[in-house]
Structures are given as structure tokens and as C-alpha cells.
Amino acid sequence: MRVTVLICALLVGACAGSSLRTARVFPLFTGAGTASEVRRVDIDDHKSAPPALAFEVDCTALPYAKGEERDFCYQWGHWGVFTHERGILVACNCGEFGGFVLWYSKRGDLLQTLIAGDIPQTLISDGDAFVCVTGISHLSISEGALEAFRLVNDRWQPVGSTKLAREAERIEIEPDGSLFIQLTRDAGMFRYRAGVLEQLPSSLPNSAQQPTSAPSGARG
Numbered sequence: 001m002r003v004t005v006l007i008c009a010l011l012v013g014a015c016a017g018s019s020l021r022t023a024r025v026f027p028l029f030t031g032a033g034t035a036s037e038v039r040r041v042d043i044d045d046h047k048s049a050p051p052a053l054a055f056e057v058d059c060t061a062l063p064y065a066k067g068e069e070r071d072f073c074y075q076w077g078h079w080g081v082f083t084h085e086r087g088i089l090v091a092c093n094c095g096e097f098g099g100f101v102l103w104y105s106k107r108g109d110l111l112q113t114l115i116a117g118d119i120p121q122t123l124i125s126d127g128d129a130f131v132c133v134t135g136i137s138h139l140s141i142s143e144g145a146l147e148a149f150r151l152v153n154d155r156w157q158p159v160g161s162t163k164l165a166r167e168a169e170r171i172e173i174e175p176d177g178s179l180f181i182q183l184t185r186d187a188g189m190f191r192y193r194a195g196v197l198e199q200l201p202s203s204l205p206n207s208a209q210q211p212t213s214a215p216s217g218a219r220g
Helices: 002-020 069-076
Strands: 039-042 078-084 087-093 099-104 110-116 120-125 129-138 141-152 155-164 168-173 179-183 189-193 196-200
Touching (some): 039 078, 078 120, 087 110, 099 120, 110 129, 110 155, 120 168, 129 155, 129 168
Antiparallel strands (some): 039 120, 078 087, 087 099, 099 110, 120 129, 141 155, 168 179
């Protein structure tokens, strides 16, 4: 009897605890799903090294260093690789020289150039949708954007672009699927929920998840 009571108590406690946790209810943008976990890849702009890939990356999407894109990217570029069940997203950040995001098959075939010129900081995806946070802070320039894509028949389709007043300094993913974004130079705190950006009056809530590495773009 005592064992049965203990088991029942544990089950009730587990159910109560699960009801207190916030489930993901918001998609990355309107029309996308919410069934899968949101994952992120931050590009570490303090580490320059060739990408950890078994194939050669086509660097011709880099807008500057024409004719020397490959050498420039492989020597000075900062990379982010997001492995997807259908392929691989490859992002390169070359600071004020630009950047790109490419979509490769797992065999190393270049399928799409998704972003060319803007500088990727963070890739956020749930498998069927992804948002790339781009931005730069260099000299007097500070700008950023959120570029949203949806996977249709194994190809990414752009579904929305949201400009930021300045580069994103900090990004947090909430359990409900919202993104919280803090801009540089005290330019404000924003919530990105289902593809809609709204300004917040105060700092991040305590429940926000801590990033593995905060994006910082190109510092000059």
C-alpha cells in the first residue's frame, strides 16, 4: 500500500510539474509548424578557420575580395554549420567584407545560395523553417536583419525579411518559441514572435535560455 501511494504521489507531482513548463506554441513565422525543437548555431567571430566539412565550399557569393573569395573565406572567415536531415546550411561571416549562407546536399552539392552579402550571426531552425540573424557593427555602421525561410520540396523559400535598427547583441530562445533580441548601443529589446517584431519596455525575463555564445557580428 505504501509503495502504491508513493508511486501515485510521484505521478501526480510529475504531471503538475509538466503543466507548469511552457510548451512551444509559436512558430518561427506564421504558417510554420511548432512540433519540432528549435535549435541554433552561433557563428563565433573570434575564431577563423576552415569550415568543418568534408567538401569544398563555393565562396563566390562573397561580395568583396573578387577573384580571391576562397582564400579570403578559408583564411579569415568565421563559419557556422547547421546539419539538417535534408542537407547542410553553411554560413560564412567575413566581417565588413560580407558573408553568405548556402544550402548543400549531404554529398556536398551546392543547391542554393540563400544569403549573399549580408553577414550571418546566428542560424535558428526547427527543421522546416529557419531564421538567419544578420548584422554588422563596424566604425559608424550598426545594422541587422532577420531573414526567414521555409523548406518546400527540399528547397528553402524566403518568406519574410525584418530589418533591425542596429546589430543584435544578444539573442535568446524562449520555450514558447519566441525570440528575444537585444540590440547594440542600448537600442532596445525586442520580441520576435511568429514573424512579428515588437519592442519591449524592459530587459529579458529570467526564464530566457542562455545562448552558447552571443552573436557579436563584425567589430571594428
